[in-house]
Amino acid sequence: xxxxxxxxxxxxxxxxxxxxxxxxxxxxxxxxxxxxxxxxxxxxxxxxxxxxxxxxxxxxxxxxxxxxxxxxxxxxxxxxxxxxxxxxxxxxxxxxxxxxxxxxxxxxxxxxxxxxxxxxxxxxxxxxxxxxxxxxxxxxxxxxxxxxxxxxxxxxxxxxxxxxxxxxxxxxxxxxxxxxxxxxxxxxx
Amino acid sequence: xxxxxxxxxxxxxxxxxxxxxxxxxxxxxxxxxxxxxxxxxxxxxxxxxxxxxxxxxxxxxxxxxxxxxxxxxxxxxxxxxxxxxxxxxxxxxxxxxxxxxxxxxxxxxxxxxxxxxxxxxxxxxxxxxxxxxxxxxxxxxxxxxxxxxxxxxxxxxxxxxxxxxxxxxxxxxxxxxxxxxxxxxxxxxxxxxxxxxxxxxxxxxxxxxxxxxxxxxxxxxxxxxxxxxxxxx
Numbered sequence: 001x002x003x004x005x006x007x008x009x010x011x012x013x014x015x016x017x018x019x020x021x022x023x024x025x026x027x028x029x030x031x032x033x034x035x036x037x038x039x040x041x042x043x044x045x046x047x048x049x050x051x052x053x054x055x056x057x058x059x060x061x062x063x064x065x066x067x068x069x070x071x072x073x074x075x076x077x078x079x080x081x082x083x084x085x086x087x088x089x090x091x092x093x094x095x096x097x098x099x100x101x102x103x104x105x106x107x108x109x110x111x112x113x114x115x116x117x118x119x120x121x122x123x124x125x126x127x128x129x130x131x132x133x134x135x136x137x138x139x140x141x142x143x144x145x146x147x148x149x150x151x152x153x154x155x156x157x158x159x160x161x162x163x164x165x166x167x168x169x170x171x172x173x174x175x176x177x178x179x180x181x182x183x184x185x186x187x188x189x
Numbered sequence: 190x191x192x193x194x195x196x197x198x199x200x201x202x203x204x205x206x207x208x209x210x211x212x213x214x215x216x217x218x219x220x221x222x223x224x225x226x227x228x229x230x231x232x233x234x235x236x237x238x239x240x241x242x243x244x245x246x247x248x249x250x251x252x253x254x255x256x257x258x259x260x261x262x263x264x265x266x267x268x269x270x271x272x273x274x275x276x277x278x279x280x281x282x283x284x285x286x287x288x289x290x291x292x293x294x295x296x297x298x299x300x301x302x303x304x305x306x307x308x309x310x311x312x313x314x315x316x317x318x319x320x321x322x323x324x325x326x327x328x329x330x331x332x333x334x335x336x337x338x339x340x341x342x343x344x345x346x347x348x349x350x351x352x353x354x355x356x357x358x359x360x361x362x363x364x365x366x367x368x369x370x371x372x373x374x375x376x377x378x379x380x381x382x383x384x385x386x387x388x389x390x391x392x393x394x395x396x397x398x399x400x401x402x403x404x405x406x407x408x409x410x411x412x413x414x415x416x417x418x419x420x421x422x
Binding site: 004007008010011014015018019020021022023026033034035036037039040041043044047073076079080107109110113114116117118121122125136137139140141145146161164165168171172175176 | 197199200201204206227230231232234235236237238239240241242243244245246247248249252253255256257259260261262353354356362364365368390392393396
């Protein structure tokens with residue numbers, strides 16, 4: 001592929017997904033300036049490894065690169081002890097396996113979720129551990145299928161399912177919390 | 190099917206990612222289990238709340254233009270966002286002010302004379318406050334003499350603008366300008382001695398910049414062996 005052909009193909013297949021790339025980066029690194037940087041770096045990598053794209057659907061492929069770039073950036077921020085970045089550990093999938101998802105939503109929780117305003121939704125989503133956050137963002141905001149999320153995050157579909165379930169359960173609890181506080185939680189059957 | 194299996198499949202069910210047999214099994218259980226119906230209701234309420242209150246972010250115009258310029262088929266010069274264009278008159282003024290501040294421009298060419306019509310200049314940036322003005326000067330410089338080969342050597346506090354996330358006085362990312370300059374053939378070199386001394390990790394430097402062992406030695410080498418003119422910022 002000549003340079004001109006590569007550029008034409010890149011422009012046609014990759015650049016239309018720039019907003020998607022920026023949206024994902026903004027949710028993952030939680031800072032607009034860093035998101036911008038992550039997207040620039042991701043596009044540089046995408047261009048370099050463009051030959052590795054199979055087929056014509058560049059979206060999950062590009063989002064995977066954006067995601068990896070964001071993870072490197074978060075890692076660097078963590079090493080530098082950047083106080084803006086939270087520790088995202090200690091909330092792994094073991095909790096799901098141990099049945100943490102099985103708590104039973106009571107009606108006030110549903111009511112509170114329905115009443116949750118924009119600020120509260122954003123705040124709760126931003127507070128999710130990054131691997132759950134990315135699953136929820138890719139599903140609800142980007143509308144990716146499980147298979148596409150698995151491809152972007154380089155994990156099996158089963159992991160996508162458990163991360164989504166765990167992420168959503170944490171969100172349900174965060175958003176439903178106000179009304180639910182003080183009520184007993186049923187653990188299901 | 191019992192509650193635990195239903196709970197396990199419920200997300201895939203509301204996401205319509207379940208195959209037909211799974212859908213039938215989940216629906217059969219939901220008909221007879223109020224608790225799982227409540228779980229389903231809560232999950233749907235959550236999906237709708239998240240979808241209602243979040244939306245796609247639009248990539249900033251400067252970012253889009255820079256990426257289009259660098260990777261697009263039309264290799265057009267990057268289009269500057271409108272609000273930046275007002276600054277150009279001021280930039281020319283800033284150049285004059287800088288000159289008055291003792292900006293040294295030394296057009297000495299020891300060693301081999303440069304190729305005809307292709308001037309070579311090394312910009313030495315050693316203070317973080319001057320980086321924004323230095324890049325504006327560089328932009329004007331390249332507008333007046335587009336074929337000039339420019340190497341920017343950053344040293345001491347002058348490396349700051351090449352750190353990831355660094356911004357100029359108007360809040361724009363330096364990375365965007367650096368990327369545009371790089372696309373026009375400007376090289377950015379960072380003094381590794383400075384990084385070691387200031388304990389800055391090389392990974393924190395923009396990918397467009399390259400490390401050289403010593404900034405000062407690099408400037409000397411460019412002047413002596415490659416005929417670069419020296420410009421201190």
